[in-house]
Amino acid sequence: MPRTVLEPRFQVEYLSILDSEGHLDAALEPKLSPDELRALYRAMILGRRLDERMVRLQRQGRLGTFAPIKGQEASQLGSVSTLRPTDWMVPSFRETAAMVWRGWPIEKLLLFFAGYVEGGQPGEGQRDLPIAVPVATQLPHAVGLAYAAQYRGEDAVVMAYFGDGATSEGDCHEALNFAGVWHVPVVFVCQNNQWAISVPLKKQTHSKTIAQKALAYGMPGIQVDGNDVLAVYAAAREAVDRARAGEGPTLIECVTYRLGVHTTADDPTKYRAEEEVKMWEQKDPLTRFTAYMRQKSLLEDGLEQQVDEEIALAVERFEATPPPDPLTMFDHLYAELPPHLVAQREELARRLREGGAPEPDAPAPTPRATPMRGQRLTRR
């Protein structure tokens, strides 16, 4: 049946600059200074090493469940590094590397995953939201922040992270739609790591790309090689600049892969083939970026040891955290404690005084297995 085709027709672009063979498209290479490149590279190494350390801490029972980032360093750092401190960063639950870049102390992140609410506290004036556990629910917050920035006449940009699975949630749709209508400065960064726990992308959506979902909101969408830190940077740079210039939101799909477990409670051998992982290991964002840095003669000696030391010091500080005071659980619920909570707090205080209350459950910083190098027992 012949019909009119509506204009404009739609298209989605794919961006890759530094591929897994190390080939560089010099015309597209972003103009980053050696210092900027070194900082980015260091952050990627730190992201990887911290992740590995955290998995060990978790296995020793010193952290609760958390979501490792291995393989997604380029997606996170290529994008977050385009932000200014006055911009906002809205994470999901798998942005450790990006959060460290934004200034979250490592020991705070460890505390967070050790079950301390203190770990969720952003620094004074820090324009980062804490980790959001319910998938996609943080995306409308990003749009609201961007609206407020525009309302106040400030040029802050908001960058929001989410996964491929998150695109199925109603909140993701509503957030993108509001951002489109309000034309606010948000950059939506979808880390398409191919899996939502055990569910592969093809069971998540029938659309070929996530980038094309932008068409539903009259918003530019682009797909980038998410293991190519230069491509992610370039796409994010453009989107951030456009947002700051008042030209509205962008959806960036970073095609990447979660090389490790979904969370430390997950067993990926149940649902995915070893070969697939192997295949993606060939595309490791670190390998590629290391080759690039080597070629530019920007590799620093001893970087890994430096980074490991930084991590070790943070773990020490984490372990030195005093056991939590149960009474502070009431502290930040309301601006002022209402009477019924004053009563509940008093009752708990009485129980604590009388020894009737259980030991504060501080299993976290306390090593459960044999102490490791650079680790000491919790001070009490």
Next chain:
Amino acid sequence: MPRTVLEPRFQVEYLSILDSEGHLDAALEPKLSPDELRALYRAMILGRRLDERMVRLQRQGRLGTFAPIKGQEASQLGSVSTLRPTDWMVPSFRETAAMVWRGWPIEKLLLFFAGYVEGGQPGEGQRDLPIAVPVATQLPHAVGLAYAAQYRGEDAVVMAYFGDGATSEGDCHEALNFAGVWHVPVVFVCQNNQWAISVPLKKQTHSKTIAQKALAYGMPGIQVDGNDVLAVYAAAREAVDRARAGEGPTLIECVTYRLGVHTTADDPTKYRAEEEVKMWEQKDPLTRFTAYMRQKSLLEDGLEQQVDEEIALAVERFEATPPPDPLTMFDHLYAELPPHLVAQREELARRLREGGAPEPDAPAPTPRATPMRGQRLTRR
């Protein structure tokens, strides 16, 4: 910045067969028999006349709030008429004409809007869901029905209705996404009547069409002239056939206009210009279809009177409805009444016996204003 453009590129088509000037694209004209055309035409007249009658009933206080359909008859009937009785119809709250086509007795619809829960009861074996008031929430139901049909190996197709405003809801997105992934036989019919109460389409979404939202779900989408019953029929026919053949879901955007109030509680002069309404009155789906029928010599004498009589008889039956028995409010909550509700029912029964309970509020069938022609007082 040059980049690779991903294939395939996307496009959305627009379908129009009989335009508001009465021009017919004979090549696209669907092959409907004279009887089929007459049935369709009669349903459109009935839809229009019933709507007008219902507005009057509401103004007299004999119905509560309801949503008139004036202007959307072609969108509803062009689509619903492609279904078999064994197919499923999933309405929103503005599908009076489609519901009557599907066999809902008019007096039942009147009862529904008169505050009688009885009015929501589909006929025995009727494959229609009752009216869904919360916007977009019915769409996942449609997908579930379609899944179940496929699961059972039955070739039933599901047609689901919703408005332009509904496309903003998370449920709409989730339903379309599930339908895409599951590849189930659903036809999504969006009646884009330009307004969601006072909110115009451009404040609803930044995408140029609703049809293009299908691209986000890897699903075919088409935009049709929703005031052109032949175009709606053709697009729906194709989508229904495709669905029945196991070729998955389709999104159809019917571009139409709500000529009347949003609901009888609404005052559109607050938010839209008289000229806009005038402009759309030129495109009235009835005028156009009448001209077509005249040209085909299919117009029947006395059709309007016939239809009015049918409506009048239904209104009589509606008015003859006995006042509701309050005790039946417990009837269909659970398959079997649990003890606490048995107690509540008994308590209410006692109050009713002792005269302590208020008169059943049966303001509905009871005329509040001067009785009209063809109307009599409720039998009690």
Next chain:
Amino acid sequence: MTKLNMVKALNLALFQEMERDPDVVILGEDVGVDGGVFRVTDDLQRKFGSQRVIDSPLAEAAIIGTGVGMALYGLRPVCEIQFSGFAFQCFHQIENHVARYRLRSQGRFACSMVIRMPYGGGVRALEHHTESEEQFYAHIPGLKMVIPSGPRNARALLAAAIRDPDPVVFFESKALYHAAKEEVPPESETFPIGRAQVAREGGDLTLVAYGAMLRVAREAADVLQAEDGVAAEVLDLLTISPLDRETIVASVAKTGRAVVVHEAPRSFGPGAEIAASIMEGAFLRLEAPVRRVAAHDVSFVGFAREKANVPDVARVVAAARETLAF
């Protein structure tokens, strides 16, 4: 003093708060040009512009979710959900985020926002347009839940809610919107959130009510006075959560008897908490079990049967008499 109905009184509160504080913004479906389907935001967009009075797309979760983002930035969003029956669409944003942001960020961020919605029956409406869902919000730690009973306290409590550092869910009875006019002082006024009011003093029995049920309780007290010579004390909760247990318990400690009235379904409803709190606080003074007069445990009855479902004066009087005769 001018006499205003509740719609106008709420509109006045919004207007004055917006004048006072440029961070106050309004967000919701049809709140702008249309002035809200009940006209509570009437004329505000004309006065303050479409950047401050925002006609949102039709999506409750994003209304609340973007409201959260605005609040985290420092604005004071007043979100309208068109009917309380549609607030379950955003319930996850309310429970997961609105109620928790201060806690989660350990005080760095706050969700100082108001979520307004019309609730309750009495207006011949469709399904999801007549329900009373206060219980769901009252059980969420971190929220405050307010239900005014008349134009003056509606205005004063809405102003207080907007200034409150914590998130407030604000229910407005549709039945009360145009029910009666009341003197409302022209200058700005706030009432404290968390405080119940003694709407009528009495020593024989305590009637606890709020929202549209206050009138029912008051009239029941009139009947009891006139027909039985019983002096009922009537409490108007105004805030459901945090519940003013002190005022409730003090009254029942005096009267020894209580009847709680609400439009929400009875089981696991707000009356249960009130009854349990009375038992805990005034057990030895109780002469009779606390009675609950509530809607039946039925989700929807249709307006043709609504009067038989929602508490009325006769039911409250009957419950009071049984309590007195216990």
Next chain:
Amino acid sequence: MTKLNMVKALNLALFQEMERDPDVVILGEDVGVDGGVFRVTDDLQRKFGSQRVIDSPLAEAAIIGTGVGMALYGLRPVCEIQFSGFAFQCFHQIENHVARYRLRSQGRFACSMVIRMPYGGGVRALEHHTESEEQFYAHIPGLKMVIPSGPRNARALLAAAIRDPDPVVFFESKALYHAAKEEVPPESETFPIGRAQVAREGGDLTLVAYGAMLRVAREAADVLQAEDGVAAEVLDLLTISPLDRETIVASVAKTGRAVVVHEAPRSFGPGAEIAASIMEGAFLRLEAPVRRVAAHDVSFVGFAREKANVPDVARVVAAARETLAF
């Protein structure tokens, strides 16, 4: 008889119900290949195919909403919500539709479906992975709300829920999943929904509990017996709604004293309904106010502080002693 933990017992119920009735389908995030993040649906997709055990996209509202559609068609969907903390995403589908479809269609359609979800603390988990939200479902007319306390009743109640003509929200305590093994008969077994069980008889005091708190109540009863010579009767509710008031009231009419224990926050929680129902049903037998031992009214405390928040044996014993000494 085989000894099974609760995960295996639930898996057995699902397996047997799927064998029995081809209309039973399973739907949720990661329920297929992965067997559910807690392995409750382990191996079922291999046995019954991916059309019957469906790995859905990540969207709770659509999981429930499509489940509704399947149920209306006549299937018996068992929907899994991965954690109860994420069920507010589909709360509108549950409240607006699951609970109402039989009523709305006046009996033509029914939502015979089960909504399973893990709830509660005790597993060192993140926010939204430790909460107890039963109150929200208990207050919705049209639903049934079940919480088993051990492998055997979990299995028998899940089978009953799947066969029930009405929608059942089925909470599974994460803390109990691997807590203990119990003899579970190999042949299919159902327990009646709506019926509480006397888990231990006693005449001095009634402890009302359910889910993971049953163990706490039982151990408190042991302590009371051993240290105070007090015979506590322990009730295991099993069904929260419809609440088995008859069994509760009968017990308290006998003992005159009651303590209710739950993991949900205290205010406006399930304990309020239980306390109010006891007062209504056994007022003249009550020797002391019904006490509630519950989590504090705090949304999230982090697992480092969790033990100080969730009721433990010492708190229940202390509350029981105060009740006995009243």
